[in-house]
Amino acid sequence: MTAAIPFANTYARLPERFFAEVPPTPVAAPRLIRVNRDLADLLGIDPDWLAGPEGVAVLSGNRVPEGAEPLAMAYAGHQFGNRVPQLGDGRAILLGEVVGRDGVRRDIQLKGAGPTPFSRRGDGRAALGPVLREYVVSEAMAALGIPTTRALAAVLTGDSVMRETVLPGAVLTRVATSHIRVGTFQFFAMRGDLDGVRALADHVIGRHDPDLAEAPDPYRALLARVVARQADLVARWLLVGFIHGVMNTDNCAVSGETIDFGPCAFLDAYDPAAVFSAIDEYGRYAYGNQPGILHWNLTRLAEAMLPLLAPETEDGIAVAQDVLAAFGPRFEASYYAGLRAKLGLTTVQDGDGDLARALLETMGANRADFTLTFRRLGDAALSAEGDAAVAALFDDPAAYGAWATRWRARLAAEPVDSAIRRAAMNRVNPAFIPRNHRIEAVIEAAIARDDFAPFHDLVTVLANPYDDQPAFAAYAEPPQAHERVLRTFCGT
Incomplete structure (x- = not known):
């Protein structure tokens, strides 16, 4: 272990048009909020050094560490379906890459580190609230076992930022296996820069999918790999009630990690039409729309890659359509396998999908809490005495009872010990999620009272989402009527 950050950069070796070299802008009085000590250790960085004066200077952007090559990445995208030829990192600066103790290469990026050539008249800064939200939710997603960017640290800057009002400024240090997006491919494709598209695809293969380099058609194989990753990812989002909120193509990482947590939220009561993001006025990115939007985003990726898929456009379209056709079956398989596990089913039988959909429809009609319903089903699977606690979540408890009769008949078809089944269900049905009202309370305490x-x-509770944690039982409860959060906001 060494105090230095062991940078081993590759993106900075790409052609100059892939990024803009730009250092972080220093801040007035940086103060550490939190260091993710386990993640620092994984990256080969001494967490004590990172939490000390030199480390905080790096985390705030006041010091560029040895080996760093600060840059803002160029990308484009479709935002709410609208084509935007140039976006790029407007408030994020990639310091460089490290190869962790697990052999995985990851980016280290400062989010809120000051203006870049892509800031589009913005200040390049981040307010405290969005930094805390991203730290909480990204680390919760990691603990839930969902591919995601991570939070290495959060610091206050000592400066204020102006949004709707004056707010404390902060910087999040984000870690990702890469920050390459669908929109990164679009940046070059929208310019007719085939060499750029090819260089980017080769970089992605080398970084994320080196086994594809020897494939008969590596670019087709890469597209297929990204499609599969994203199909699995969105299925896992739905299985924990996660709503990304701003699924633009520039927020869709080819690594298959969840990226950018601006107006994200988690379901309380189950509702496939649920929308929390204040900027999603027409519900484009509603909870139940997310699989379709991921397919739409991947179609944009395929369009950007068309010249790599075949020499002739029509042939490239045929290849792309064939690859994209795999998204639906892959998503369905992943999603329904997850639902079976959440219901305690270990085998596949006809009618399992109907059984799962019937529960979700009943939950929606009766405003049942998504997370608690599935968590309490574990107790109900152990003994019928657990039914009362599940039924209490439904406006009409009898509606649950009617469904539970079907469920128990299905469980009886499997020779699985009830205690084993319950334990397996509790490993996939979390007790704790980052509930929206809890996140808002965290932000309010930090901004209003400097209370962290x-x-x-x-963060401590959410690090073990599948454990009961009796001392923190209140964190599992849904909000009271006056605590409900109806809108979430992007941090820009």
Whole structure:
């Protein structure tokens, strides 16, 4: 272990048009909020050094560490379906890459580190609230076992930022296996820069999918790999009630990691039409729309890659259509396998999908809490005495009872010990999620009172989402009527 960050950069070796070299802008009075010590250790960085004065200077952008090559990445995208030829990192600066103790290469990026050539008249800064939200939710997603970017640290800057009002400024240090997006491919494709598209695809293969380099058609194989990753990812989002909120193509990582947590939220009561993002006025990115939107985004990726798929456009379209056709079956398989596990089913039988959909429809009609319903089903699977706690979540408890009769008949077809079944269900049905009202309480305490104890407590609870944690039982409860969060906001 060494105090230095062991940078081993590759993206900075790509042609100059892939990025803009830009250092972080120093801040007035950086103050550490939290260091993710386990992640620092994984990256080969001494967490004590990172939490000390030199480390905080790096995390705030006041010091560029040895080996770093700060840059803002260029990308384009479709935002709410609208084509935008140039976006790029407007408030994020990639310091460089490290190869962790697990052999995985990851980016280290400062989010909120000051203006870049892509800032589009923005200040390049981040307010404290969005930094805390991303730290909480990204680390919760990691603990839930969902591919995601991670939070290495959060610091206050000592400067204020102006949004709707004056707010404390902060910087998040984000870690990702890469920050390459569908929109990165679009940046070059929209310019007719085939060499750029090819160089980017080769970089992605070398970084994420080196086994594809020897494939008969590596670019087709790459597209297929990204399609599969994204199909699995969105299925896992739905299985925990996650709503990304701003699924533009520039927020869709080819690595298959969840990226950018601006107006994200989690379901309380199950509702496939649920929308929290204040900027999603027409519900484009509603909970139930997310699989279709991922397919739409991947179609944009395929369009950007067309010249790599075949020499003639029509042939490339045929290849792309064939690859994209795999998205639906892959998503369905992943999603319904997850639902079977959540229901305690270990075998596949005809009618399992109907059984799962019937529960979801009943939950929606009765405003049942998504997370608690599935968690309490574990107790109901152990003994019928657990039914009362599940039924209590439904406006009409009898509606659950009617469904439970079908469920128990299905469980009886499997020779699985009830205690084993319950344990397996509790491994896939979390007790704790980052509930929206809890996140808002964390942000309010930090901004209004400079009190970060609620933030640290919430991060601690969410690090073990599948454990009961009796001391923190209140964190599992849905919000009271006056606590409900109806809108979430992007941090820009």
